Amino acid sequence: MALRDFGLLVMVCLLWAANNIVSKFVVATLGAPPLFYAAVRFAVVAAVVFPWLRPIPRPLWRLIVVALTMGGGNFALIFIALKTASPSSVAIVSQVMAPFTTLLSYFMLGERIAPRRAVGITLTLAGAMAVMWDPHGFKISAGLLYVVGGAFLGSLGAVMMKQMDGVKPLTFQAWVGLVSVTALTPLSLIFEPNAVRKVVEIGWLFWVCVLFSGLIVSVVGHTLYYGLIQRYEANLISPLTLMTPLATIVMGVLITHDAFGPRMAFGTAIALAGVMIIALRPSQVVALFLKLRSPAQ
Secondary structure, eight states: OOHHHHHHHHHHHHHHHHHHHHHHIIIIISOOOHHHHHHHHHHHHHHHSGGGGOSOOSSHHHHHHHHIIIIIIHHHHHHHHHTTSOHHHHHHHGGGHHHHHHHHHHHHHOOOOOHHHHHHHHHHHHHHHHHHEETTTTEEOHHHHHHHHHHHHHHHHHHHHTTOOOOOHHHHHHHHHHHHHHHHHHHHHHHOTTHHHHHHHHOHHHHHHHHIIIIIIIIIIHHHHHHHHHHSOHHHHHHHTTHHHHHHHHHHHHHSOOOOOHHHHHHHHHHHHHHHHHHOOHHHHHHHHHHHHSOOO
8 A cells, every 4th residue: 555545544544533532522521412413514514515416326215225324323323322422432332333234244135254254243242242331230331322223324324335336425425414414404303402502502612523523524534535445455445444443542541531441452452353354354464464565556
């Protein structure tokens, strides 16, 4: 991988990690309603990439479902979770998206699950459970259950998107923004009737965070990521995105003072090892190392 492209990928992962911290700050510290925050975020995305709505990908019903699951549904549940859960734990539990995607691909697309991937699925789920488990009350963290739900929706959308051909990244982002804001706005009006008043009380800081999340993280970050996916193999890019949860943990400990004890460290190591096993075959680990060391392409 070219050093410049590796630097861009590192920047994208850092942006995604920073977005976890910013989102925690918005919904937990500022007290912004999470559904309203998600709706405004997607409104910003839709406004910026609106010109790319056409041509309309087909079938339209599948595009709408994919946009809802990967966009509004996934992000809304994550933002709700961040009201009570730490960014670090959210980042780690979100890794269950990898085994969910593998399992859904098996049931919906008929893809085979190799024994190696079955081991990876088991490890990832075990690591996530270790992070979610509350040893004091012998119960699973309720906030992190929203993360599991969001990861499932994101995985469902990703698998359904495999059944669509020729959807350009900016076109997809435009539809994700439009469909998500259309669905989340009425939900916010119903479940968060005082959302507008609350945001007015928060003031300009809310809008700065929204613009960062919508413009910098979604439009800039995801567009750069899609460009890298087009230039390099997915089995090279995918495992490198594990920099995102690792960066989130570091930022969470330093900025939001997340607790990171032995149980969290154990769960993190097991979950990330499981994701790596799912993403790569043993021979690809060597190839990944050689590609990272290779000169610019």
